[in-house]
Amino acid sequence: MSFISRGFKGRPRDKPRDARVPPGQYVVHDFPVLSAGPTPHPSLDAWTFSIEGEVDTAKRWTWAELRALPSETVTRDIHCVTKWSKLDTTWEGVSVDTLLDGVETAADYVMAFCDGGYTTNLPLEDLTGGKAWIAYAYDGKPLESQHGGPARLLVPHLYFWKSAKWVRGLRLMNEDTPGFWETYGYHMYGDPWLEQRYSGD
Amino acid sequence: MVGTALQRRLIWRTAEVVDLVDETPRVRSLVLAVPGWPGHQAGQHVDVRLTADDGYQTQRSYSIASPPSTDERLTLTIERLDDGEVSPYLAGELHAGDQVELRGPIGGYFVWAPAVGGPLLLVAGGSGLCPLMAMLRLRQAAGSTVPARLLYSSRSLDEVIYRDELNKLVAMENGLEVMLTLTRQQPPGWTGLHRRIDTDMLSAVAWPPAERPWTFICGPTPLVETAANALVNLGHEPARIKTERFGPTGG
Amino acid sequence: MAITEQELRLDGNAAAGLLRDVFVHEFTSVRGACATCGAEGEMGAQHLYMTPLSPGAVLRCATCGSMLMVVVRAGGRFRVGLQGLVWLEMQDEGAAS
Numbered sequence: 001m002s003f004i005s006r007g008f009k010g011r012p013r014d015k016p017r018d019a020r021v022p023p024g025q026y027v028v029h030d031f032p033v034l035s036a037g038p039t040p041h042p043s044l045d046a047w048t049f050s051i052e053g054e055v056d057t058a059k060r061w062t063w064a065e066l067r068a069l070p071s072e073t074v075t076r077d078i079h080c081v082t083k084w085s086k087l088d089t090t091w092e093g094v095s096v097d098t099l100l101d102g103v104e105t106a107a108d109y110v111m112a113f114c115d116g117g118y119t120t121n122l123p124l125e126d127l128t129g130g131k132a133w134i135a136y137a138y139d140g141k142p143l144e145s146q147h148g149g150p151a152r153l154l155v156p157h158l159y160f161w162k163s164a165k166w167v168r169g170l171r172l173m174n175e176d177t178p179g180f181w182e183t184y185g186y187h188m189y190g191d192p193w194l195e196q197r198y199s200g201d
Numbered sequence: 202m203v204g205t206a207l208q209r210r211l212i213w214r215t216a217e218v219v220d221l222v223d224e225t226p227r228v229r230s231l232v233l234a235v236p237g238w239p240g241h242q243a244g245q246h247v248d249v250r251l252t253a254d255d256g257y258q259t260q261r262s263y264s265i266a267s268p269p270s271t272d273e274r275l276t277l278t279i280e281r282l283d284d285g286e287v288s289p290y291l292a293g294e295l296h297a298g299d300q301v302e303l304r305g306p307i308g309g310y311f312v313w314a315p316a317v318g319g320p321l322l323l324v325a326g327g328s329g330l331c332p333l334m335a336m337l338r339l340r341q342a343a344g345s346t347v348p349a350r351l352l353y354s355s356r357s358l359d360e361v362i363y364r365d366e367l368n369k370l371v372a373m374e375n376g377l378e379v380m381l382t383l384t385r386q387q388p389p390g391w392t393g394l395h396r397r398i399d400t401d402m403l404s405a406v407a408w409p410p411a412e413r414p415w416t417f418i419c420g421p422t423p424l425v426e427t428a429a430n431a432l433v434n435l436g437h438e439p440a441r442i443k444t445e446r447f448g449p450t451g452g
Numbered sequence: 453m454a455i456t457e458q459e460l461r462l463d464g465n466a467a468a469g470l471l472r473d474v475f476v477h478e479f480t481s482v483r484g485a486c487a488t489c490g491a492e493g494e495m496g497a498q499h500l501y502m503t504p505l506s507p508g509a510v511l512r513c514a515t516c517g518s519m520l521m522v523v524v525r526a527g528g529r530f531r532v533g534l535q536g537l538v539w540l541e542m543q544d545e546g547a548a549s
Contacts, residue, residue: 309478310496
């Protein structure tokens, strides 16, 4: 395609300036919002976070209980399959390791499930070992609902559709089963460094 | 109904800007010459695609403001959004002679033609007037006397798009009425409406539900939802109320 | 002589003409029924969740918000999910009117 729109620059974005930006991505400074449905506004009084499925004993926390767990503040780069990357984003939340502490399971996979019906699948080992959080604050402020508040899964080493907004729990599974976008052809794993955007990539 | 016409495959076409018209301080019309343009219906839109010199591409949809014609030309009327990615370029940087890529016409739902009949109730906010203007221009060009009312919400009189043309269309006294509501700033002596569109306003302006008007509503999502819900509550048939929302990602 | 079930079964190929007539319509004026709430209406009247950046688009029922249709355009192909629709209805252009 050779057509160039004379003088058109497009949204502010940087050329990849260092090894932190995966192939095919460009850096943005705003925080684009993408959604497959209406933004849910759950009451925090009734909100819970669950770990269920292939576990010996399911676990559940209320909002107050989740907030009372030890939290971590992490700064990570995030990479959206729509090709924007955002560097040095700062999040606060509970490590998934903390939530899985004491959970007995033989499962290898996880389905994150959310208000509004969204789901996404991940290998369990990608959520453990300090790689994933249930984040409830961004940039020092409560996570806005448009960005997934009250809480979202944060798995920054995978494309950002895996970091499910409005997350309400993790269902452990023995078999890898496609979540919402994965059903329609997004990659089952989604490694931005391997450009695993869609099935077949 | 305007039929579900069989579709040609949509192809990207190169259009040339042949004229620029400043409609208001923030709104500019682009007259485009599109070789091979197959013609369109009033209310349809086009996708415009822009390509930066590094290959980055983005596209947006814009309603066609000109009526159906056979001259391979169409007009897009674009509001410059300060934080927009595309509209400041289209309605600011483009000159006559520049080229843009577009494809269309697209859409068969939000369309009107004289054969559909009326009465016609058009409700718009801001640049949501564009596809409705194509309908009014078609109505005029076709010599239709289908009764038509336009309720148009604008922040101020200066920001009313196509103001002179609307005045001329009304002055022809062929069954078109235009009601303006100016939500932020009114000129001295303004005796017209001056609040956001609401149920009371629609109940005063709309045709009685028994007349079974065709209603087209276009504008920012809150305006569209307010107006559509109000009309349904007033007893209008939902299937005759057609809406076109501007999403949050316009611009 | 009775026709057996085996004799009634054709190849999908035989639907080529029928499906060609079906899948050429301007889609926003096609009517459909929501599998969740039963509401009927034109596709252009439903709610769409899509951004210019996104390969995926979700069409939701304007009455109940359930998914009607998902379209993902990526990797050189479209994948279309239709599980939220009971039926689609469009004009038969070939019918005598």
